Structures are given as C-alpha cells and as structure tokens.
Amino acid sequence: MKKYQLMAPGPTPVPPNVLLAMAQPIIHHRTPEYEALTVEVRAGLERLFQTSHDVIAMASSGTGAMEAAVANTLSAGDTVLVLKAGKFGERCLEICAAYGVKTIALEAPFGNIVPAARFAQALKENPGVRAVLMQHSESSTAVLHDVKGIAAVTRGTDKILIVDAVSSLGIADLQMDAWGVDIVISGSQKGLMLPPGLSFCAVSEKAWGHVKTSRLPKYYFDLQAERKWVEKKEPRFTPAVSIMLGLREVLRMIEAEGLAQVFQRHERLARATRSGVEALGLELFAKANPSPALTAVVSPKGIDSEKILATYSTSHNITIAGGQGEMKGQVFRLGHMGYVSDFDVLTALAALEQVLHELGHPVDFGASLGAAQKVFVERG
Amino acid sequence: MKKYQLMAPGPTPVPPNVLLAMAQPIIHHRTPEYEALTVEVRAGLERLFQTSHDVIAMASSGTGAMEAAVANTLSAGDTVLVLKAGKFGERCLEICAAYGVKTIALEAPFGNIVPAARFAQALKENPGVRAVLMQHSESSTAVLHDVKGIAAVTRGTDKILIVDAVSSLGIADLQMDAWGVDIVISGSQKGLMLPPGLSFCAVSEKAWGHVKTSRLPKYYFDLQAERKWVEKKEPRFTPAVSIMLGLREVLRMIEAEGLAQVFQRHERLARATRSGVEALGLELFAKANPSPALTAVVSPKGIDSEKILATYSTSHNITIAGGQGEMKGQVFRLGHMGYVSDFDVLTALAALEQVLHELGHPVDFGASLGAAQKVFVERG
Numbered sequence: 001m002k003k004y005q006l007m008a009p010g011p012t013p014v015p016p017n018v019l020l021a022m023a024q025p026i027i028h029h030r031t032p033e034y035e036a037l038t039v040e041v042r043a044g045l046e047r048l049f050q051t052s053h054d055v056i057a058m059a060s061s062g063t064g065a066m067e068a069a070v071a072n073t074l075s076a077g078d079t080v081l082v083l084k085a086g087k088f089g090e091r092c093l094e095i096c097a098a099y100g101v102k103t104i105a106l107e108a109p110f111g112n113i114v115p116a117a118r119f120a121q122a123l124k125e126n127p128g129v130r131a132v133l134m135q136h137s138e139s140s141t142a143v144l145h146d147v148k149g150i151a152a153v154t155r156g157t158d159k160i161l162i163v164d165a166v167s168s169l170g171i172a173d174l175q176m177d178a179w180g181v182d183i184v185i186s187g188s189q190k191g192l193m194l195p196p197g198l199s200f201c202a203v204s205e206k207a208w209g210h211v212k213t214s215r216l217p218k219y220y221f222d223l224q225a226e227r228k229w230v231e232k233k234e235p236r237f238t239p240a241v242s243i244m245l246g247l248r249e250v251l252r253m254i255e256a257e258g259l260a261q262v263f264q265r266h267e268r269l270a271r272a273t274r275s276g277v278e279a280l281g282l283e284l285f286a287k288a289n290p291s292p293a294l295t296a297v298v299s300p301k302g303i304d305s306e307k308i309l310a311t312y313s314t315s316h317n318i319t320i321a322g323g324q325g326e327m328k329g330q331v332f333r334l335g336h337m338g339y340v341s342d343f344d345v346l347t348a349l350a351a352l353e354q355v356l357h358e359l360g361h362p363v364d365f366g367a368s369l370g371a372a373q374k375v376f377v378e379r380g
Numbered sequence: 381m382k383k384y385q386l387m388a389p390g391p392t393p394v395p396p397n398v399l400l401a402m403a404q405p406i407i408h409h410r411t412p413e414y415e416a417l418t419v420e421v422r423a424g425l426e427r428l429f430q431t432s433h434d435v436i437a438m439a440s441s442g443t444g445a446m447e448a449a450v451a452n453t454l455s456a457g458d459t460v461l462v463l464k465a466g467k468f469g470e471r472c473l474e475i476c477a478a479y480g481v482k483t484i485a486l487e488a489p490f491g492n493i494v495p496a497a498r499f500a501q502a503l504k505e506n507p508g509v510r511a512v513l514m515q516h517s518e519s520s521t522a523v524l525h526d527v528k529g530i531a532a533v534t535r536g537t538d539k540i541l542i543v544d545a546v547s548s549l550g551i552a553d554l555q556m557d558a559w560g561v562d563i564v565i566s567g568s569q570k571g572l573m574l575p576p577g578l579s580f581c582a583v584s585e586k587a588w589g590h591v592k593t594s595r596l597p598k599y600y601f602d603l604q605a606e607r608k609w610v611e612k613k614e615p616r617f618t619p620a621v622s623i624m625l626g627l628r629e630v631l632r633m634i635e636a637e638g639l640a641q642v643f644q645r646h647e648r649l650a651r652a653t654r655s656g657v658e659a660l661g662l663e664l665f666a667k668a669n670p671s672p673a674l675t676a677v678v679s680p681k682g683i684d685s686e687k688i689l690a691t692y693s694t695s696h697n698i699t700i701a702g703g704q705g706e707m708k709g710q711v712f713r714l715g716h717m718g719y720v721s722d723f724d725v726l727t728a729l730a731a732l733e734q735v736l737h738e739l740g741h742p743v744d745f746g747a748s749l750g751a752a753q754k755v756f757v758e759r760g
Contacts, residue, residue, distance in 0.1 A: 008408045011621055022622070023403035026575055028388045028699040059441050059577045061617045064600040071597075098599040189618060195406055197439045197577040197620035217451075217597065219478040220444040237441045238569060240577035241391055242402070242622070319408040 002317035007348050009139050009294035009321055009335035010167060011189040011196050014246070015253065018193060022246040029241055035233050037248055042230070044251030045200065048169065048259070049184055051176040055202040056226045057247075059240040062166040062187030065199035067095050068221035069162045069183045073131060073210035076100035080131045081122050083114050083150075087140035087324045088164060092133045099216050104129070110141045110327060111287045111296075116149030123153065130210070131160045136168035140324045142296035142333060143286045144172055148179050155180035160207050166190055167293045169200075170254060171266045171337050182207040188243055190293065191266075193250050193338040198243040203227075266292040269336040269345050272375040276349040276368030277334075280356065285331050293337040296323075298330065300361050305332040311355040318351055342376050382697035387728050389519050389674035389701055389715035390547060391569040391576050394626070395633065398573060402626040409621055415613050417628055422610070424631030425580065428549065428639070429564055431556040435582040436606045437627075439620040442546040442567030445579035447475050448601035449542045449563045453511060453590035456480035460511045461502055463494050463530075467520035467704045468544060472513045479596050484509070490521045490707060491667045491676075496529030503533065510590070511540045511562075516548035520704045522676035522713060523666045524552055528559050535560035540587050546570055547673045549580075550634060551646045551717050562587040568623055570673065571646075573630050573718040578623040583607075646672040649716040649725050652755035656729040656748030657714075660736065665711050673717040676703075678710065680741050685712040691735045698731055722756050 006013050014022075027033050045055040058064060070092075074080065078101050082092050085108040096103045106122055108114045123129055132154055136147050147163055154161040160182035165174055169184070170191030176184050182204040189196035203211070203223060211224055220237070229236040254262055270292040274284055277297050285296035299305035305322050306329055312318045323331035334348050349368040357363045386393050394402075407413050425435040438444060450472075454460065458481050462472050465488040476483045486502055488494045503509055512534055516527050527543055534541040540562035545554055549564070550571030556564050562584040569576035583591070583603060591604055600617070609616040634642055650672040654664055657677050665676035679685035685702050686709055692698045703711030714728050729748040737743045 004405060004407075006406060006408060011406050011408060011618065014406050019403040019405070022575075023399040025384060025399070026386060026391050026394050026569075027384075028386055028391060028701075029576075030701070031693070031699055059439065060444070060600060061439050061619070063617045064440070067600045076597075095599045098602070099597045187618070189406075189621075195402075195620065195622035196409075196618040197623060217456075217479045219475045220440060220447045221600075222478070237443045238391065238567070238576040239441070240575065240620070241569075242575035243577065313411070319411055321408075321410070 005318045005344070005347060007335055007344070008319050009333050009337065012193055012335060012338035013340070014193055014195060015339045018246045018249045021249045022242045024245065026241055029235050029239055037244060038233055038235070041244060041247055041251060044255065048251065048254065049176050049202045050174065050178065051202050053177070053202055053204050054227055054230055055200055056223060056230060057239070057244070058199050058201065058221065058226070059197060059237070060199045061196055062164070062185060062199050063091065064221060065185035065187065065201045066092065066164055068201050068218070068223055069185055070095050070099055070101060071216045071218040071221060072223040073160060073162070073183070073207055073214050074099065074101050075213070075215040078102065078130045079104065079126060079128055080133055081106055081119060081129055083134035083145060085112060085114055085141065085143065086110055086135065086138035088135045088138055090325070092164070111143060111285045113143060113145055113288045116146050116153055119150050120153045123157070123159065129159055131162055133162045135164045136174055137172060137291040137293045139167045139294060140327065141285060142291045142294050144168070144289045144291040146289070147174060147181060151179040151181050160210050167291070167337065170262060171293045172291070173263050176202060188247065191337050192247065194243055194246045198240045198247065263292070266337060268375065269340055269342070270295060272342070272345050272372035273334055273336055273348070275375050276372040279367040279371035280353065280363065294333050294335045296331050296333045299332060300356070303359055303361060304329045307359060308332045308355055311358055312351060315355065315358060316351045318348070320348070345372055385698045385724070385727065387715055387724070388699050389713050389717065392573055392715060392718035393720070394573055394575060395719045398626045398629045401629045402622045404625065406621055409615050409619050417624060418613050418615070421624060421627055421631060424635065428631065428634065429556050429582045430554065430558065431582050433557070433582055433584050434607055434610055435580055436603060436610060437619070437624070438579050438581065438601065438606070439577060439617070440579045441576055442544070442565060442579050443471065444601060445565035445567065445581045446472065446544055448581050448598070448603055449565055450475050450479055450481060451596045451598040451601060452603040453540060453542070453563070453587055453594050454479070454481050455593070455595040458482065458510045459484065459506060459508055460513055461486055461499060461509055463514035463525060465492060465494055465521065465523065466490055466515065466518035468515045468518055470705070472544070491523060491665045493523060493525055493668045496526050496533055499530050500533045503537070503539065509539055511542055513542045515544045516554055517552060517671040517673045519547045519674060520707065521665060522671045522674050524548070524669045524671040526669070527554060527561060531559040531561050540590055547671070547717065550642060551673045552671070553643050556582060568627065571717050572627065574623055574626045578620050578627065646717060648755065649720055649722070650675060652722070652725050652752035653714055653716055653728070655755050656725070656752040659747040659751035660733065660743065674713050674715045676711050676713045679712060680736070683739055683741060684709045687739060688712045688735055691738055692731060695735065695738060696731045698728070700728070725752055
C-alpha cells in the first residue's frame with residue numbers, strides 16, 4: 001500500500017471538500033444559481049488578485065490567458081520587452097512571434113533574475129516599446145522575479161506590464177493595484193488547488209486603453225467582449241462549470257485562512273524544503289530569489305534527474321517533476337504550493353533521502369528532515 | 381423535496397460514475413498513468429468521430445475549437461460559405477469576421493435547413509471559396525442539418541467542410557471519413573455527458589493541407605503544434621485532467637452501449653418528446669429535420685417562453701432553456717441528449733403539462749405522456 005502523492009509544481013492536489021463540490025450534479029450556467037456563484041467568485045477573485053479591476057475567467061490553460069493578454073493589447077509590428085530566464089519566458093516569446101509582435105528579450109542565465117534596472121535601461125533605449133511581459137514565479141527555474149521593481153519602471157508610462165502569475169497567485173504576494181501591474185494572468189491548477197482548465201486575466205484601466213487600439217485578431221479570447229458579459233453577470237460562452245463550483249470552495253478556504261497567512265505558509269514550506277535539500281549537500285537551481293511555489297534542485301553529479309523522478313514514482317508512488325527544455329536531466333522540481341502541509345514537505349524530503357540512497361548517492365539519513373523541522377518550529 | 385433535474389440542451393447531466401471518476405485525486409499529465417489514459421481516450425475518440433484521422437483535445441469550450449478550425453485552415457481575405465440558420469451559424473460568421481475571412485452566408489429562416497443543392501450552386505458561382513462552415517445539430521433551432529449531402533458537394537474538390545458537431549457528437553450519426561467531412565469540432569458537455577471545458581477538433585488529411593498554407597496567427601489553438609504532441613502521446617499544455625479522466629469513463633459507457641444503439645436511443649427520445657409536445661397542441665420550432673439532441677417548441681400564443689422556463693425552475697426545480705437571440709421569449713428548448721432515459725422525457729413532459737396549466741393554458745392532462753409512451757413501446 002503506497003499512497004499516491006502529487007508533489008509536482010502543478011497540477012497540485014485538490015482538497016477533498018473541493019473534489020466533492022465538483023462531484024455534485026452539474027448545474028446550468030444561465031440560472032440564478034450560477035449567477036450567485038459568479039457574483040461570489042468574482043468578489044473573491046478581486047480580493048485574491050488584490051485589484052478593483054475586472055478579473056475575467058476563461059475555459060483554457062494559463063497559456064490561453066497569456067495569449068489573450070498579447071492578442072488583446074498589441075498589434076502586429078509592436079515591440080515588447082520580454083523577461084527571458086526560463087521556459088515560460090520562452091513561451092511568451094513564441095506567443096509574440098506567432099502574432100507578429102517584435103520582441104526584445106532581456107535575458108538572464110536560467111536560475112537568475114533580471115534586475116528592474118535593466119528594464120529601465122531597455123525602455124530608455126527603446127521608447128517605442130508598448131508592453132513588458134514577465135513571469136512572477138518562473139516554474140521552470142523556481143525563481144521569483146521582481147514584479148514590484150519592474151512595475152515601478154512601467155508605472156506612470158504608456159507601457160503596460162503583463163505578469164504571468166500562474167504559479168504565484170495565492171502563493172506569493174502580488175499587489176496588482178498597489179504596485180501598478182496592468183495585466184495579471186493565472187490558472188486554476190497551482191495555488192488555487194483546482195483541476196486545470198480555468199484561466200484568469202485581470203485587466204487594469206490602463207490596459208483596457210491598449211485593448212481599444214489593438215488590431216490583432218481574436219474571438220474566443222476577446223477580452224472586450226468578455227467584459228460586456230461580466231457586466232451582465234453571465235458567462236459569454238459555456239464556462240468550465242465544475243471547476244467554477246470548485247473555485248467557490250477554494251476562495252472560501254483562502255478567505256478563511258487569510259491571504260497574508262497563505263503567503264506566509266508557502267514561504268515557510270519553501271524555506272523548509274530548501275533547508276532540507278541543502279542539508280543533504282544538494283544545490284538549489286535558483287541562484288537568487290527562490291520561489292515559494294516550488295524548489296528546483298540540481299541533480300547530484302552523475303545522476304540523471306529523470307532517474308530521480310522515476311524512482312520517486314516507482315518506489316514511492318510520488319509524482320515530482322523534472323527539468324524542462326535545456327534543463328532536462330539536470331534538475332528535479334518539488335512543488336509545495338496549494339493544498340500542502342508541513343508533513344507533506346517532510347514526506348517529499350524523506351522520500352528524497354531514500355531515492356538518493358537507492359541511486360547510490362551517500363545520504364545522512366534524517367538530515368533533511370531535521371533541517372526542515374527546525375524551520376517549522378521557528379515560528380508558530 | 382424537489383429533485384434537481386438538468387434538462388437543458390447542454391451542459392447535460394453527468395452520470396454518477398463519471399462524477400466519481402473525476403472526484404479522484406488529481407494525477408499529473410506527464411506520467412505513465414496519463415499516457416495510458418491518453419492512448420485509450422484517443423482510440424475511443426477515433427471510433428466516436430468515425431475517423432482514422434487525428435482527434436485533438438483542447439481545454440476550451442466548443443467555440444474555441446471552431447476558432448481553431450478557422451484560424452488554422454484559412455488566411456485573411458479568403459472566402460468561405462457559412463450556413464446561417466441559427467445562432468451558432470451566426471457565431472461562425474462572427475469568428476470569420478474577427479479574422480478578416482470573407483463570408484458568403486447561405487441563409488434559411490430559423491427552423492429550416494439549407495439544401496445541399498444551394499451549396500453546390502454557391503460553389504459554382506464562387507469557385508474561389510476555400511471552405512464551407514456549418515452546424516450539424518443547430519442547438520438554437522433544434523434542426524439537424526444535412527452534413528452528408530453537403531459533404532458530397534465539397535468532397536473531391538479543394539474546398540474543406542468544417543462541421544460543428546457540438547450537439548451531435550455521440551447523438552446523431554456523423555461519419556466523418558465515410559462522408560468526407562474535413563474538420564469536425566465538438567465539446568464535452570452535450571452528448572459526451574461531461575462538464576464543459578474540453579473541446580475537440582478532428583482533422584482530415586485534406587484539411588491538414590489547408591493548415592500548411594494558412595497564415596492566420598494562432599498559438600494556444602495551433603493544431604499543427606498540437607499534432608506533434610499527439611505523436612509524443614503527451615499533452616502540449618496542461619490539459620483539463622479531471623475532464624479527461626471523466627472522458628475515459630464516458631467512452632467506455634458509449635462503447636458498452638454501442639454507437640448505433642446510442643444514436644437510436646436519442647432518436648427515440650426525440651420522437652417521444654416531439655410526439656408528447658404535439659399531443660398538447662404545441663408547435664415544433666423545427667420545420668424540417670428535427671434534431672435528436674433537443675426539441676425546440678414554439679411558446680403558446682400569449683405566453684412568453686421565459687415564463688415557461690421560470691415556472692419549470694421555481695415550481696419543479698428543473699432547468700430547461702429558452703430561445704436565443706431573436707428567438708428569445710418565443711421558444712423553449714428541452715434537451716434530451718447524453719445521460720437521458722425514457723423516464724426523464726416523461727418527467728419533462730409531465731412538468732410541461734403542469735407548467736402550462738399554471739400559466740393558464742388549457743391542458744389535456746396525460747396527453748403528452750400517453751403519446752410519448754406509444755413511441756417508447758413501438759420497439760424494444
């Protein structure tokens with residue numbers, strides 16, 4: 001009997017009460033019941049996004065929401081700055097390329113951040129830039145990028161800041177309105193503890209201004225059309241009803257725990273994980289500002305990280321994730337976002353000790369667990 | 381105690397075993413378990429679509445799949461024929477307009493079909509046309525359009541036929557390969573008895589040829605990119621994992637019942653519904669070829685159909701649907717697709733008798749039920 005445990009950086013475990021809420025008989029989306037759901041969910045999303053602007057929910061993965069942000073605010077031939085320090089930064093470049101949007105990549109070696117000053121410099125050198133695109137938590141490198149600093153650069157200019165918060169919403173503090181972020185996109189399957197299939201796009205008034213002049217084609221992801229339906233309190237197209245039912249539950253859970261406490265919990269789980277990993281003599285992949293959502297670890301010399309994933313799975317029935325793209329084989333990633341407790345982190349670390357041992361790597365048994373425990377008892 | 385019953389033309393009721401399958405703890409989408417799921421589901425979808433071509437599943441509503449069909453096979457300035465005899469035909473025109481694709485609408489008054497001969501004539505007069513777009517079952521009018529006849533017109537030409545089978549897949553016979561349909565799109569929440577949020581796009585070799593020359597921008601809905609991942613047996617982006625788990629269950633159920641039997645059951649439920657409605661002296665909205673998926677009924681003189689929906693809901697806790705667009709207030713629609721039995725149809729009709737009575741319309745109680753029963757006992 002080996003309990004299945006999902007410890008990958010998304011999708012993340014869905015709480016049992018949420019699974020049961022979604023297992024209720026399906027309801028219709030043009031009924032008073034669904035309107036009540038919509039109203040409650042919308043208010044909860046605004047608090048979660050820390051915004052008074054529209055948060056639009058769509059049936060797609062997070063990539064669809066990023067495409068929506070590009071296709072709705074830009075035109076072919078526009079130039080944008082893209083933070084490129086991981087796989088999801090690369091995906092932003094691909095989306096722009098697909099739409100004929102010119103890109104200037106501000107790069108850092110994977111595992112590093114790009115300082116806000118480089119954005120300021122690039123905007124000075126390229127005054128025609130229309131937008132800046134970046135990840136908050138870059139899931140491929142486990143680095144948390146400096147949204148606040150970069151927002152301070154775009155704020156008050158005519159450039160909009162588009163932030164991919166897929167693996168930071170409900171995990172790391174992101175004050176959309178207070179910091180002056182123009183578009184925040186996210187998905188359901190990370191900090192929101194839901195199945196994948198629902199995405200979000202929060203849009204500031206400044207960004208709506210860009211939307212008015214955008215000439216790129218769009219229909220399913222047409223944010224202006226979506227906005228009209230938001231006012232009607234009805235979905236434009238058939239929504240992902242079951243995930244929306246789950247979302248209501250999840251927002252109530254986050255509300256009960258308190259957003260500040262949710263951020264603190266993630267920070268604590270992340271510190272314990274890093275502490276445990278380092279106690280085993282392993283190296284973190286993030287060289288700066290590690291994400292509270294997940295921890296990327298450099299595979300010990302001579303061990304292909306794909307073997308680590310495979311052993312987690314076959315010996316312990318635990319799913320973790322490997323390296324993406326050029327990091328494949330070199331990195332493994334432990335998720336600790338959403339429905340995760342102290343003891344889940346200890347399980348992940350205990351399994352890591354056993355996995356490394358099984359693969360012939362010397363292990364000081366219990367070292368990672370002791371290190372994590374010390375973090376856990378530091379504060380309540 | 382009034383049991384909730386969902387009798388709208390989508391979303392449709394989800395069978396309890398499917399709800400439970402989807403309520404299992406979530407699994408990761410890059411694991412051997414998910415690959416096995418993908419392989420089984422893909423084979424089942426090919427049988428369901430009656431095709432040997434690729435069936436691509438995406439996290440979106442059916443409208444996203446229709447947009448994918450347009451954005452992947454056409455270029456700005458291309459001309460297409462669009463069957464316009466209902467709300468979803470109008471949506472096809474809107475999608476084309478959003479992408480700068482020129483349209484020639486072949487219209488019929490709502491409730492009617494457009495004969496295949498008019499498509500043959502239009503193609504003769506407009507030899508440059510690149511594609512023909514149509515609904516199979518037009519959910520707004522409850523008419524089943526002539527896919528076989530129109531496919532016979534496009535077959536063997538360089539024009540592709542794109543069919544919206546959102547409310548006909550697993551409901552009405554649609555022989556993609558045998559009839560020569562080039563693209564069939566569909567969604568999860570109708571005949572497939574699943575929550576909304578998953579869409580499908582089946583693509584013939586001839587349509588892939590169009591894809592190669594298409595110059596419209598796309599990323600999330602890029603079918604060529606999706607096809608490469610289909611070969612890897614992995615999803616391109618994070619998929620709607622929970623609905624995919626439900627899909628496996630549903631495909632097993634359809635397989636066990638037999639596709640021919642599934643079509644017959646829907647035809648029988650539809651005939652019983654129409655027979656019952658007519659026995660109450662009401663008029664069907666479909667003037668030709670009524671759909672086996674749903675029945676649209678003209679509201680009795682002097683009764684706003686919105687009142688009929690409202691009374692179904694408040695007096696009986698049953699959700700049905702009203703008229704869409706210009707049909708609002710004049711039509712109500714009863715769904716009988718997916719997880720629906722004889723006795724569900726009798727419930728819908730019995731409630732209709734009570735609703736009409738409550739609204740002051742004279743009713744011969746039991747008339748609709750007797751008429752439906754006669755259909756049910758006609759054959760096993």
